[in-house]
Amino acid sequence: MASRLRTYRVEATNTAKQSENKMHDDTVARRFGFTGGLVPGVEVMAYMVHLPVARWGRPFLERGLIEARFVKPVYDGEMVEIRASEAEDGLTLEVESRGELCATGSASLPSAAPPIALTDYEDVGAVAERKPISAESFAVGSRLGTAPRAWPGPIAAAYLAEISERAPIYADHRLGHPGMLQRVMNRLLVDNVILGPWIHVGSRMQLLSAFSEGDELTARAKVVANYEKKGHRFVELDALVVANGSTPLAHCHHVAIYQPREQTVA
Numbered sequence: 001m002a003s004r005l006r007t008y009r010v011e012a013t014n015t016a017k018q019s020e021n022k023m024h025d026d027t028v029a030r031r032f033g034f035t036g037g038l039v040p041g042v043e044v045m046a047y048m049v050h051l052p053v054a055r056w057g058r059p060f061l062e063r064g065l066i067e068a069r070f071v072k073p074v075y076d077g078e079m080v081e082i083r084a085s086e087a088e089d090g091l092t093l094e095v096e097s098r099g100e101l102c103a104t105g106s107a108s109l110p111s112a113a114p115p116i117a118l119t120d121y122e123d124v125g126a127v128a129e130r131k132p133i134s135a136e137s138f139a140v141g142s143r144l145g146t147a148p149r150a151w152p153g154p155i156a157a158a159y160l161a162e163i164s165e166r167a168p169i170y171a172d173h174r175l176g177h178p179g180m181l182q183r184v185m186n187r188l189l190v191d192n193v194i195l196g197p198w199i200h201v202g203s204r205m206q207l208l209s210a211f212s213e214g215d216e217l218t219a220r221a222k223v224v225a226n227y228e229k230k231g232h233r234f235v236e237l238d239a240l241v242v243a244n245g246s247t248p249l250a251h252c253h254h255v256a257i258y259q260p261r262e263q264t265v266a
Contacts, residue, residue: 005084005091008050010164012039012097014076020190023197023260032197032260039074041200042186044103046163046179048093051084052107053167055091061175061210063113068093068105069202113208116248121220121240126191133258137193138235144221146187151180156213176211181241181250184217188237189256199260201234204253215243221254231261 014024014037022028024037045068052060074080074097084091090108094101124145131137151159156177160170163179170177182203189195211217221239228234237254 005051005055005086008047008054008082008084010047010050010080010082012047012074012076012078012080013043013162013164014039015043015162016040017076021195021198023199028197031262034073036075038199039076040186041068041070041203042179042182043163044068044070044074044080044095045105045182045203045205046165046177047080047082048095048103048105048107049178050165050167051082051093052091052109053169055084055107056109058169058173058175058210060107060109061169061178061207064107064109064178064207065090065205066093066105066107066178066207067202067204068103070103070200072097072100072102074102110206114206114251116208116240116251118240118242118246118248121222121242123218123220123242123245125218126187130192130194132194133196138223138226138258140223140226142223144188144192144219144223144237144239146184146191146219148216148218149184149187150214150216151176152214170213174213176213176215176217178205178207178250180217181205181207181252184219184241185237185239185252185254188219188221188239188254189235189258193258195258197260199257200254201257202255206251208248208250209243211243211247211249215247216245217249218242218245219252232257233259 095103
């Protein structure tokens with residue numbers, strides 16, 4: 001039987017109430033069948049990172065692998081429980097809130113970070129002028145980039161407070177939290193297109209190097225899928241997050257519903 005690690009409990013925070021993505025707004029989210037604005041998936045994934053880091057420490061930040069699939073919404077102010085169980089190849093992860101399973105995932109510690117060629121990911125930057133979402137916005141094979149982003153000093157401390165992360169490894173060693181990399185992944189969408197409400201539904205993140213809290217981060221991606229399922233439009237990205245234009249930090253597969261089906265009201 002798999003052994004279970006200590007449960008990690010955190011009060012969820014909707015950090016995106018004022019964002020352009022109105023899926024985090026209570027009124028708009030209800031039009032899509034939710035009871036309120038969604039806590040961003042990138043923050044839920046940041047909560048999930050806590051237990052692998054508790055299990056493996058800095059080596060996980062240098063070469064750990066984590067996957068997450070968001071199956072139910074997490075809401076602002078609700079308690080969230082993240083549970084990890086030992087598995088043959090690492091940890092299985094579950095996120096529960098309000099008595100419901102909200103996310104599933106896994107984490108492992110490869111013996112070494114896989115080699116990644118920076119030149120395989122073209123640095124195109126963000127578009128000069130965003131246009132409203134259309135059928136051509138995320139064409140398969142197209143390249144996407146982001147504007148640079150950094151979390152220096154007090155901003156990094158504020159980020160840790162936003163995700164209620166108290167593990168000393170980040171502040172003591174001035175390390176960036178992997179959740180920052182997921183925020184940069186979201187920028188691949190919002191830095192390039194004017195979106196309506198949209199939903200991050202899952203990610204796979206292979207960490208390649210630890211990074212410092214003040215590093216300048218960008219992401220480079222290729223669109224690998226764009227399809228309709230149950231009335232929703234999905235996009236899938238194969239991406240690399242890079243520090244200071246030269247150091248690969250994470251190889252990510254990012255999945256989002258960029259045009260969700262609106263609920264009909266009787």
